[in-house]
Amino acid sequence: MKAAVLHTIGEPLVIEERDIPVPGPGEVLVRVVAAGVCHSDLHQQDGSVPPFRIPIVLGHENAGIVESLGSGAAGIEVGERVVVYGGWGCGRCRFCLGGQEQLCSTASWSGLGPDGGYAEYMVVPSARHLVPVGDLNLVQAAALADAGVTPYRAVKKALDLLVPGTTALVLGAGGLGQFGIQYLKMLTEARVIVVETSAERRDIARSLGADVVIDGSISDLQEAVRAAASEFGVTAAFDFVGSDTTMQLGLRSLERQGLLVVVGLAGGSVPVSFFGMASEAVVTTSNWGSRNDLAEVIALARAGALTISIEGYPLAEINDVFELLEKGKTKGRAVLIP
Template identity: 60%
Template sequence: MKAARLHEFGGDFVVEEVPTPEPGAGEVRVRVGGSGACHSDLHVRAGEIPVHLPALLGHENAGWVDAIGPGAEGFEIGEPVVVFGGWGCGRCRVCLGGQEQLCDTMRWGGIGPDGGYADYMVVPSTRHLLAAGDLDPALAAPLTDAALTPYSAVKKALPRLVPGTTAVLVGAGGLGQYGLQFLKLLSPATVVVVDSSADKRRLALELGADQVVDPADADAMEQIKAASHGEGAAVALDFVGADATMRLGASSLGPQGLFVLVGLAGGSFPFSFFSLPVQATLTSSSWGSRNELEEVLAMARTGRLVSTIERYPLGEINDVFARLAAGQVQGRAVLIP
């Protein structure tokens, strides 16, 4: 089969022929119909997330069941599926509680185990597959991370977002655009989107943002505070995670506000009693559960979610990642084998 593999950290992907994998006991082979190009893979390519080389990445995947190993049940050959990427042990307290993506031994399908930047991928259990129904696999693939991750983050914030409150969303890229939609669909809060890109601010308004702010504006914080009528935000979600965005998000909070870090840019900021509004809460959010992915898929099937994607053949993967690194992708780039 054709696969795009990383042979050295910092290098380009190599599109090459490799043996087509065969499913073992309990496993399923999926013919990939779309695999989302994620910023996490930029960190893998840079060597910041350890994987064995050569690495076959791609953790946002959808396609069709192609072959079924002995003992694998629940799906038929040819059935359209999406792949849940958090492959836990299935036996520990966390997994049995429905949070396999938080398992101590969790393997990310496509970050370690071979992923979807290929014609085919093998999934270790049918419990990691969900029925895609009539969803286009290119549109369904990003739902497994680019939509699931912000959905889980927003759900953590919902108890704080009562009528009259304000949510600040920092970073309107692939994940932030879904996060904005979930905030508008699920909460009564006023949503302020902060992004340095004029194109992304424009798209945020189209997706329902109540206000957009350019962080380069000298009065950016004053604009954010004004949107909350001077009270500060009840919730700030940072989909970038750089030093500056974390400071901005935390500074926008009001008393007892919640800051949710989602972005992986590696930033930090000092934490002390006086560095945050009184009784503010800081947390992070990583991916989401299989049950939450079911909820995301249900919303997508009803047409309530707008997925902004750019489709590319797998052979253009290096051009895609160059555009991704430069911040030139609108929404999510999806690679089609």
């Protein structure tokens, strides 16, 4: 099978021929139909988020068809169409038992430890990580495994806060932000303000229902957000970039008891101090999604409630896709089709 392998930090991935892996006891072999490309893959390739192991097949946003079962594997049928839940935990700690395997301390995640989906086949350690998707388009479904589920979890953290009359701020309308806008419009009464530097993505944000869309490259962003926000500021800010600049903008835009949820992995930081932010504001991160979060997002997609903006590319073009993503030139989620 073909696989795109990261051998050296900072170097392009190498497309190489490998044997199709054989699933061990309890494991499941999945034929990958689509694998989404995530900014965190770029961060691993450039070393800013060091990969757990090298060489590695990256790819943690996968959908495909069950090809074969290892001995004793049960709970899924050969031929079933599935999204691969990417947080592969120990299965025993309290986070795993609650379905939040992405928070398990084992750090054994698809494409971030074990080999992931930038290949024609991948081994999944347990059938519990496979969520059937029925007749959902698998190329679209792949994006749900991270771009779809991560903002869903982030928005759920603020549902109690986003009552009528409030505003929510979305920083970055790329693959994740586009889902975030939809969840905010679908699940809350908040007015949604979006800040985005790309004109194309600003148009997409508008088409997804954003109420106010601000060009992220203007000089006085803070003032523009203030003007668009409710009287005292935004009630919840979702930072899908995670740079110093966006985190500062998010925190400074908050009203009292507001919530900043940092999702993007750009590695930024922001000082938290008593007088440096609105009283009782809360800063947190949101890390991927639980198995339940993924099942809920898949249910929304199956009900036709989500617009999933996809750009498909052959696996062989993976390095070009990384470059496009790096330069912010993708409109929707880039998905590799092995």
